[in-house]
Amino acid sequence: MPSIAVKNIHRLLMTLYTAHPPGQAIKATQFPCLELYNNTCPVLACLACMPGVTESRQFFRRLIGSMGWAANIWSLIALILFICTAWISVEAVNIAVYCKNKIGLFASPDGCDKYVVCFNGLGWQQPCLDGLHFDKTTKVCTFASTAGCQVPAPAVEVKAVPTLPPATTTTTTLTTVTEPKTVDELVSEAQRQLDAAARESRLYLDSKLADEAERVRSGRGFVDSKSYQYVSAFSNAKPYVKQLSFVADILLQTCRIIKERFHIDRSQILDVMTRIPSPIPPNPNVHLPDTPLSRPSRDVCPYPKNFQCDDQYRYRSFDGCCNNPQYPGYGRAMIPHARLVAPQYGDGVDTLRRAKNGQELPSGREVSLRLFQDINRPSNINTLMVMTFGQFVDHDLSRSAATKISVEASGLGKMEEVKCGSDGCETGQKGLEACVPIKIPAGDPDFGNKRCLKFVRTQEVPALECGFGFREQLNQITSWIDASQVYGSSKEESDSIREFSDPRRGRMKLTPHPHGASYKWLLPKDDVDLCRDVNSTIKCFMAGDERVNEQAALTAMHTIWVREHNHIEDMLFTMNPHWGGEKLFQETRRIIGAMNQHIIFNELLPVILGKDVIRREGLELQDTGYYGGYNPAVDPGIPNAFATAAFRFGHTLIQDILPRANRDHSITDRIMLSSAFRRPVHIYDSYRGGVDSIITGMCDMPAQTYDRFFTKQVTRHLFAETPPFGLGMDLTALNIQRGRDHGIPGYNFYRKFCGLRYAHSFEDFTSDFADASVIQELKKLYKHPDDVDLFVGGILETSVPGGIVGPTFACIIARTFKNVRDGDRFWYENPNAEGFTPAQLQEIRKISLARVVCDNLDNIDTIQPFILLQPFKAAFENFDVERPLFDEGDFYHKPYGRNYNFYKPRQHFHKPAASKAGIPQTLFRKLYQGDFNKRVSCNQIPYVDLTVFMDTFFKK
Known part of the structure; x- marks a missing residue:
């Protein structure tokens, strides 16, 4: 031609x-x-x-x-x-x-x-x-x-x-087509086009999977930085998650086609599509608890609606289903996160949240750079254990799933990372729809030689009913406080970490310490990828949650809880040798779950929320008797805003270092935090104290104050390839981008949801922010108060009285734990056939995190009763000391200058409102003069008397 x-x-x-x-x-x-x-x-x-x-x-x-x-x-x-x-x-x-x-x-x-x-x-x-x-x-x-x-x-x-x-x-x-204007007209026209749009969407899915497979093949030569690989491993997705996304892609693409074909505004698209019946029918299968999930079909809703439950069964399922006989799917693993506020996506259904005027929001890295500097402000109230135990609890409640792609055009082959080009910055191309890199602003002092920080979206999944709507994100684990981070969120996971060698016993797997029988055993070894400094002896570890190896303090926390399981199982076996392995395991698991629930509500939440919020939100525990608040109508689903923003408050508490302390509570070693990521050698290192010294260090080292200052160990050196000062990732920028990825509405909308005054101007934030000087920075970054990201606004708030977080995060966190408690049939305080007897319940109420620590370390003599708090008087005595800080110019102790303690006793005696501690003057005097929370012998920490669990004590 x-x-x-x-x-x-x-x-x-x-x-x-x-x-x-x-x-x-x-x-x-x-x-x-x-x-x-x-x-x-x-x-x-x-x-x-x-x-x-x-x-x-x-x-x-x-x-x-x-x-x-x-x-x-x-x-x-x-x-x-x-x-x-x-x-x-x-x-x-x-x-x-x-x-x-x-x-x-x-x-x-x-x-x-x-x-x-x-x-x-x-x-x-x-x-x-x-x-x-x-x-x-x-x-x-x-x-x-x-x-x-x-x-x-x-x-x-x-x-x-x-x-x-x-x-x-x-x-x-x-x-x-014509262009109808009313929603009714749009619905009518869209319904006539629905079949054709759905067929087109299925073709789109085939094309997308083929493009992804080609991207896998063409990207073989691209190697992601170790920093990104570690970030990705934190939200590693099971293959089942990718298959769930097929239905989501069909529904979302159908929405896009209808939206474009009829020129529907993003503010109208949900009003239109939610009135149109879904082309995806319900799942007809019956799900049995703790059975493997079948491969989902793209033509049927993947979430089961029918469950075969035994309402008389005494124990929780591992996958969380059948807790609620009326709504057996509540709280189970592998369902979407809940929503407190309707999401805001850029196009109304799917793309990253945009500014109110439709433009892009400022780069998450630019926000981090302007607002979240590194200034050392140690707390004299809270220990670093708040951060560590808080992370441990978080891993019992939520885990999202990063997008993966398959080399097979069917999407069913081996899952691999999305390779966003040679530098992780390619986006907008076929097969790279999940790539939304974080732009590096001009003149960035840390990442100035990079174009972006790689970021891959969370895998999209359909809503629970598979109707038309917006992009949802999956929670891969159960919503219950059930110690799933110890036992797993499926029977398959649980079986992999149970010890089956003796059928009479119900123990968890542990491995002998390589340095001899005088040391307590460690978690079972696991040949996982991305572990540093490993060899034939030193390996990473296996637990109920894959994130166990993220940092050494978290690994140590997992270790003492598995030891606690075996410690309790030993005593139950001695009293009830006739029970058999399965009953011993399940009864021990039931007790461990109850202990976790009690410690969270008795120790952690009062520190985070303060007693006023605890009382107002109905989170107080019973001193005696049973709790009457169980409500089967309550959905315990973990809100997206909780997982993506509010419960990430602990990131501002992080110290530069992971401290080691000896049995005399002297800090003996300071490991730079970035050197502790996915490096199991610190757990094995008995010469420097191993698990003992790490846990004790968490109890003795103050956390950072809750404020807008973050250590560069997480804003510059997160998962650095060459720690402690090589470049890594920026945790706060990742948090901001993840919120936008999930369509989390701006901070202003959650203020309104939580009963705070809606801000019509940036100046309206002033009374609620701890540092009013940030208002001008916010105005430079954002065009409208509605644009401010939830994570950003929440971090900037003044702490609630007696608590750590501000009122918006307190509202989200309180509501989440309230729902998890009230919707849980197996809650330890509930009066039901599966519950504890009054005598057993009173013993459970004696448990403390300090007791768990004392029972499961090798060498510990003394400890404060509430290890989330510092020994009060000692914490306030030396308030003008020069605190050593770390700088890149000197690996060791190079102080920036004098850092005065922010909570001097005289401030509280004469001006108690001067600090964020919020302790009233009279209470401070009482605590200080009474030497509140002073260290005592482990023998003085109350024990749980397990003899009440002999058969003769069981409720008939």
């Missing part, structure tokens, strides 16, 4: 699509004969349906023009062959502003691989063939290397118009 024909195809397209009265869009009412050609070549439809003789003559005059018959015959033949083998969906959209005073072909503001056809004030956007770019000089699509494309700034938003998808099907559709 002559080359001139290729150029003339584009001109011919313009002629074909503009052969109708100027200023009007093509409408079915104007061309009724279009109905005759819906299943034939659309070019013939265009030729046959011209509105009159005049237009026909104009068409043929333009066709012949000055180019000659021969060239245009070739062009027409080529055009018909090209278009009639493709599946076409045609919409004409008037974009008069963009095409004003223009006739011809022009570069598209939407990308180099598209162009806009302008004629008489009308405009249509067309794609080039795959891999080609539009050359604005020659007006043809050509190779990208020769096109020299530069995307122009759009005059106005160019809406979706006729497109030519790849020729992967022989189905031909010509759809012309």
Whole structure:
């Protein structure tokens, strides 16, 4: 075919699509004969349906023009062959502003691989063939290397118009639509188009999976930084999660098609789509607790609705289902996170949250750089154990799943990382839809030599009912406080860490310490990837939660709880040797779960929330008797805002170092935090104290104050490849981007949800922020108060009286734990057949985190009764000491200068409101003079008398 024909195809397209009265869009009412050609070549439809003789003559005059018959015959033949083998969906959209005073072909503001056809004030956007770019000089699509494309700034938003998808099907559709304005009209029109849109969405899914498989193959040479690999491992997704996403992709793509076809505003799309029945039917299968989940089909809702439960069964299921006989799916693993406030996505259903004016929000790294500096402000109230135990609890409640892709075009093969180009910054390409890198601002003092921080979206999943709506994110673990981080969230996980060698016993696996029998045993070894400094002896560890190896203090916490399981099982076996292995295991698990519940509500939540919030939100524990608050109507699902923002408050408490302390409570070693990530050697190192010294160090070292200051060990050196001072990732930037990825609405909306005053201006935040100077920075970063990210606003708030977090995070955290408690049939205080006897319950109430520590370390003599708090008097005695800080210029003790304690006794005696501690003057005097929480012998910490668990004590 002559080359001139290729150029003339584009001109011919313009002629074909503009052969109708100027200023009007093509409408079915104007061309009724279009109905005759819906299943034939659309070019013939265009030729046959011209509105009159005049237009026909104009068409043929333009066709012949000055180019000659021969060239245009070739062009027409080529055009018909090209278009009639493709599946076409045609919409004409008037974009008069963009095409004003223009006739011809022009570069598209939407990308180099598209162009806009302008004629008489009308405009249509067309794609080039795959891999080609539009050359604005020659007006043809050509190779990208020769096109020299530069995307122009759009005059106005160019809406979706006729497109030519790849020729992967022989189905031909010509759809012309009107533009109804009311929601009822939109619903009616959308329902008529639903089947076609759903079919198109299934084709889209096939194409997407094929593109992803190609990306896996083409990206084999790309190697992600170790820093990113560690971040990704933290939210590693099971293969089942990818299969859940197939239904989500179909539903979301159908929403996009309807939205674009009818030009539905992002504020209306949910109103329209939620009134349309889903093309995905319910799951007909019956799920048995703790049985493997079958591979989900893309044609059926993957979440089971029917459960076969034994309401008389004494123990929790591992996967969390059947806790609630009325709603057996409540709280189970592998369902979407709950929502407190409707999400806000950029397009209304799927893309990252945008600013109120529709523009991009500021880079998460820029926000981090401006607001979250590294200033040392140690607390004289809380120990570093608040951060460590808080993280341990968090891993019992939520775990999201990062997007993975498969080398198989079916999407069912081995899952691999999404490779976002050679530097992790490629985005917007086929197969890379999950890549949304965090931009590095100009002049960044830490990451200035990088374009971005790689970021991959959380895997999309459908809503629980598989109806039309917005993108959801999965919680891979149970919502209950059931010690799932110890036992796993499936029977398969639990069995992998149980010891089955003696059928009479119900023990958990432990491995002998390599340094001899004088040391307590360690967690079972695991040959997982991404562990540092491992060899034939030193390995990473296995636990009920895969995140066990993230940092050494978390590993140590897992270790003492598995030891506690075996410690209790030993005593139960001695008293009840006839029980058998399964009953011993389940009874011990039941006690461990109750201990966790009691410690969280008795020790952790009062420290985080303060007693006023505890009382107001109904989170107080019973001193005696049973709790009467169980409500089967309460959904215990973990809110997305809790997992993505509120319970990440602990990141501001992190110290630069992971301290080791000896039995005399002297700090003997300071490990830079970034050197403790995924490095199990610190657990094995008995010379420096191993697990003992790490746990004791957490009890003795103060946490950082809850404020807007974060250590650079997590904002610059997170998972650094060459710790302690090599470049890594920025945890706060990741938190901000993750919130936008999940569609978490801005901080202002959660203020309103929690009963705080909605801020109409940035100045309205002033009274609630601990540092009013940040208002000006917020105004530089954000255009509107609604734009401020939830994580950012929550961190900036003044702490509630007697607590750590501010009122918004306190509201979210309190509501979450209230629902988890009230919706749990197995809650340890509940009066039911599966519960504890009054005598057993009173013993459970004696447990403390200090007791668990004392029982499971090798060498510990003394400890404070509440290890989340420092020994009060000792903490306030030396308030003018020079605290050693770490700097890159000196690996060891190089102070920046004098750091005065922020909680001097005289401040509390004479001006108690001067600090965020919020301790009233009279209470401070009482605590200080009474030497509150002073260290005592482990023998003085109350024990739990397990003799009440002999058979004769069991409730009949």
